[in-house]
Amino acid sequence: MEKKRIVVKIGSSSLTDERGKLSIEKLREHVDALARLKQDGHEVILISSGAVAAGCTSMGYLSRPDTVVDKQSAAAVGQSLLLQAYADECRKHSIVAAQLLLTKDLYKNANDTISKLLERNVMPIINENDSVSVKELTFGDNDMLSALVSGLVHADFLMILTDINGIYRDNPRTNPQAQKYLYLREIPDHLVEATSSAGSDVGTGGMKSKVEAARTALALGVQVFIGSGTGSEKLVDIFQGKGDGTYIGVKTKMGV
Ligand SMILES: Nc1ncnc2c1ncn2[C@@H]1O[C@H](COP(=O)(O)OP(=O)(O)O)[C@@H](O)[C@H]1O
Numbered sequence: 681m682e683k684k685r686i687v688v689k690i691g692s693s694s695l696t697d698e699r700g701k702l703s704i705e706k707l708r709e710h711v712d713a714l715a716r717l718k719q720d721g722h723e724v725i726l727i728s729s730g731a732v733a734a735g736c737t738s739m740g741y742l743s744r745p746d747t748v749v750d751k752q753s754a755a756a757v758g759q760s761l762l763l764q765a766y767a768d769e770c771r772k773h774s775i776v777a778a779q780l781l782l783t784k785d786l787y788k789n790a791n792d793t794i795s796k797l798l799e800r801n802v803m804p805i806i807n808e809n810d811s812v813s814v815k816e817l818t819f820g821d822n823d824m825l826s827a828l829v830s831g832l833v834h835a836d837f838l839m840i841l842t843d844i845n846g847i848y849r850d851n852p853r854t855n856p857q858a859q860k861y862l863y864l865r866e867i868p869d870h871l872v873e874a875t876s877s878a879g880s881d882v883g884t885g886g887m888k889s890k891v892e893a894a895r896t897a898l899a900l901g902v903q904v905f906i907g908s909g910t911g912s913e914k915l916v917d918i919f920q921g922k923g924d925g926t927y928i929g930v931k932t933k934m935g936v
């Protein structure tokens with residue numbers, strides 16, 4: 681099978697339980713699926729949210745805090761817990777994990793490091809540097825960060841995993857009749873305007889930031905999938921065009 685460079689973005693909503701706490705079971709399942717993708721010979725880069733959610737309990741917060749300083753402090757605690765959990769699960773697959781904390785201004789400097797890590801078969805795990813950067817936490821830019829990193833490393837495919845199985849014409853939480861898009865060749869203006877930034881209780885940016893990120897990734901030559909899945913085969917399935925979500929980009933043999 682031809683080796684591809686794949687960026688996988690996992691949102692907070694896909695890493696937490698019903699009370700908003702970091703779920704090691706969910707994280708384990710993601711790592712099992714990432715390991716399967718690597719087993720097929722692909723280069724895999726992970727963009728993971730979840731630092732704020734992971735730090736809330738230790739900080740004594742009962743739910744996701746509202747103020748930026750509270751979120752930053754929770755992220756400072758949670759990022760190390762998150763990475764520890766990833767490193768533990770990766771080790772079970774003999775995968776070495778590396779942490780990169782980026783900001784919008786400095787993400788371009790990461791290219792050489794990411795290339796070296798991939799060359800050594802190490803899996804880069806990227807998050808925003810939440811405890812010192814403010815804009816990202818306010819606007820939910822991990823979606824956009826995943827698009828920018830995908831362009832930077834010339835990825836073939838960006839898979840955005842979330843708690844909903846694709847882009848709908850309207851937010852299914854408020855409009856259960858809304859229809860899903862299975863495939864979009866591009867992201868038209870009206871879709872960005874129509875999608876809502878209302879998200880889950882733990883996420884930031886809702887579907888709007890994902891659609892905007894998808895548009896950026898497409899402009900940078902990267903195909904995109906937005907959706908969900910379960911089990912260790914889910915990322916391989918997404919790669920093979922069998923994912924439960926919306927595929928975006930020009931149709932090729934890979935994915936869409
Ligand atoms: N048009 C839409 N189609 C699908 N989901 C939507 C739409 N508009 C808003 N959403 C919401 O976006 C949420 C996912 O965004 P978010 O909570 O930020 O997730 P994540 O933590 O994965 O980044 C979904 O739970 C859904 O309620």
Ligand SMILES: N[C@@H](CCC(=O)OP(=O)(O)O)C(=O)O
Pocket residue numbers: 690691692693728729730731732733755807808810816817820821822823882883884885886
């Ligand atoms: N980067 C932060 C928060 C950003 C955020 O909520 O992102 P997402 O869950 O992808 O909408 C974190 O790790 O908690």
